[in-house]
Amino acid sequence: MIHLKRRKREGAGEFSTASMADITFLLLLFFLVSTVIDVDTGIGLTLPEYIPPEEQELAPLSKDRLAALLINENGDVLLNGEIIAIPQIQDNLIERIKSKIDLPKNKKLVVSIKTDRKTNYNLYIQALDEVKSAYFKVREEYALSHWGKKVKDLTDDQIKELREKIPIIISIAEPEQVK
Amino acid sequence: MKFQKKRAATKQGIPTSSMPDIIFMLLLFFMVATTLREQEVYVSFTLPEAKAIEKIENKRLISYIYVGKNGRIQIDDAIVQLKDIQDIMYKKRVALPNVIVSLRIDKNTNMGLVTDIQQALRKADARRINYSARMKE
Numbered sequence: 658m659i660h661l662k663r664r665k666r667e668g669a670g671e672f673s674t675a676s677m678a679d680i681t682f683l684l685l686l687f688f689l690v691s692t693v694i695d696v697d698t699g700i701g702l703t704l705p706e707y708i709p710p711e712e713q714e715l716a717p718l719s720k721d722r723l724a725a726l727l728i729n730e731n732g733d734v735l736l737n738g739e740i741i742a743i744p745q746i747q748d749n750l751i752e753r754i755k756s757k758i759d760l761p762k763n764k765k766l767v768v769s770i771k772t773d774r775k776t777n778y779n780l781y782i783q784a785l786d787e788v789k790s791a792y793f794k795v796r797e798e799y800a801l802s803h804w805g806k807k808v809k810d811l812t813d814d815q816i817k818e819l820r821e822k823i824p825i826i827i828s829i830a831e832p833e834q835v836k
Numbered sequence: 837m838k839f840q841k842k843r844a845a846t847k848q849g850i851p852t853s854s855m856p857d858i859i860f861m862l863l864l865f866f867m868v869a870t871t872l873r874e875q876e877v878y879v880s881f882t883l884p885e886a887k888a889i890e891k892i893e894n895k896r897l898i899s900y901i902y903v904g905k906n907g908r909i910q911i912d913d914a915i916v917q918l919k920d921i922q923d924i925m926y927k928k929r930v931a932l933p934n935v936i937v938s939l940r941i942d943k944n945t946n947m948g949l950v951t952d953i954q955q956a957l958r959k960a961d962a963r964r965i966n967y968s969a970r971m972k973e
Contacts (some may be wrong), residue, residue: 697938699889699968702967704964779943
């Protein structure tokens with residue numbers, strides 16, 4: 658009787674995984690090249706609501722609440738009527754913000770920034786940056802003296818209190834009509 | 837007398853069988869971290885620099901307005917006119933109520949143009965904005 662022998666191939670049912678690494682490398686390279694880990698950074702702000710000029714009401718603001726920053730087209734800066742340089746804005750404001758920490762909500766400092774139409778955008782950002790830095794510094798100091806922690810380590814409740822004590826109120830003045 | 841060199845019985849060489857796994861892990865990281873650049877920027881600009889800047893946490897909420905050196909304005913994929921901004925942004929605002937508008941404006945732009953854009957945004961009620969700036973060293 659003839660014995661039928663089943664032919665068996667050796668190594669059947671397997672495929673080589675040696676090239677797997679290469680393929681994955683290729684994919685990896687593609688994603689490496691196409692990745693933009695680009696986090697948008699900048700200075701955040703909320704614009705005031707738009708109210709048509711006819712309906713605008715002038716809310717009186719007492720002088721000692723207001724820090725008016727004026728920047729003209731030549732790059733001169735006026736803070737409450739006095740000429741100062743942009744790097745001085747921070748120190749000037751820090752004192753004023755600090756003196757108002759314990760005052761009620763409607764007596765906090767309001768920083769108003771007004772520019773000419775021909776003012777350089779960069780100058781405006783520098784000034785805004787100074788104002789924000791002043792607020793951040795005061796907040797940092799407050800957090801350190803009250804809770805002994807940095808602002809970024811605070812709990813949610815503490816941050817809420819901090820925001821209540823030192824709110825950042827920046828007002829972008831209504832632009833004047835073109836002359 | 838001949839000295840016989842002592843050899844360790846184990847095979848030398850690094851096992852490479854786990855290599856694909858490692859690379860897959862890297863791959864996954866990059867796939868997750870990737871945002872494919874979905875729009876081309878037609879205007880050229882240099883961002884201003886600032887110190888007190890924050891990161892925007894939620895990228896999905898951001899909508900960009902580019903203003904180039906020559907004062908051209910780009911939203912999404914097209915150069916637009918100043919007067920169109922209000923309508924475009926209003927539509928965006930309706931589609932995504934808490935949209936953050938990131939203003940990528942060249943640092944030598946006049947404030948007049950910036951103010952005009954801001955007025956348009958206020959009228960469109962897209963009031964959360966962000967002046968895009970780079971970190972100052």
